[in-house]
Amino acid sequence: MLIRYKKNFEKIAMGLLSFMPNEKDVKTLQAAIKQYETQDNWNLLLWKEDEDIIGLIGVEVEPEDTVTIQHLTVNPSFRYQGIGRKMCEELANMYSTKKIQSSDVIAPFLDKCRESEDK
Numbered sequence: 001m002l003i004r005y006k007k008n009f010e011k012i013a014m015g016l017l018s019f020m021p022n023e024k025d026v027k028t029l030q031a032a033i034k035q036y037e038t039q040d041n042w043n044l045l046l047w048k049e050d051e052d053i054i055g056l057i058g059v060e061v062e063p064e065d066t067v068t069i070q071h072l073t074v075n076p077s078f079r080y081q082g083i084g085r086k087m088c089e090e091l092a093n094m095y096s097t098k099k100i101q102s103s104d105v106i107a108p109f110l111d112k113c114r115e116s117e118d119k
Contacts, residue, residue, distance in 0.1 A: 002057070002090045005036060005044035009053065013044060016056040019073045021105060032058075032071070047074070047087050054078045057087045059095075067095045069102040072109060085113050 005013055014029045023029055036044035036058060047055030055078070058071035069091070074083045088110065092100055102110040 001048055002045040002087065002094070003048050003053075005046055007037070009046060012053050013046065013056060016046075016053075016073050016075065017058075017071060019076065020071055023071070042070070044071075045087075045091070047083060049078075049083075055083050055087055057091055059091065061095070061098070065098045067091070067098045067100050069100065069106045069110065072102075072106050084109060088113050 010033060014033060017023045017029050017032055023032055033044075036042045039060075041061045041063075042058065043061060044056065044058045046053045047057070055074040056071060057069060060068045060070055062068060069088075072084060072087065074087075088100070100110075
């Protein structure tokens with residue numbers, strides 16, 4: 001289930017963000033978290049299963065009915081279990097009136113999800 005980011009989840013969120021290809025050093029991670037904390041149109045959501053937070057999806061809600069996925073990551077121990085797809089599905093339900101698109105880094109994964117939906 002997707003839950004909204006709160007400040008007390010900062011270390012968990014930074015750990016998950018560090019699995020993103022362009023988010024390796026601490027200053028970059030801190031800047032990404034700060035953007036989600038300070039920009040009203042940037043939302044960070046965490047994926048919780050049982051009592052563990054194992055995934056993260058960060059979006060930019062744009063004025064023109066579009067939601068852009070900026071970050072999407074799953075703890076490596078939980079990959080290949082469909083969690084990324086579940087996060088995308090729940091995100092689509094949350095923003096059902098908006099078009100979901102992705103940043104260039106996330107695009108290949110989102111395309112793969114859409115291909116499997118078409119089958």
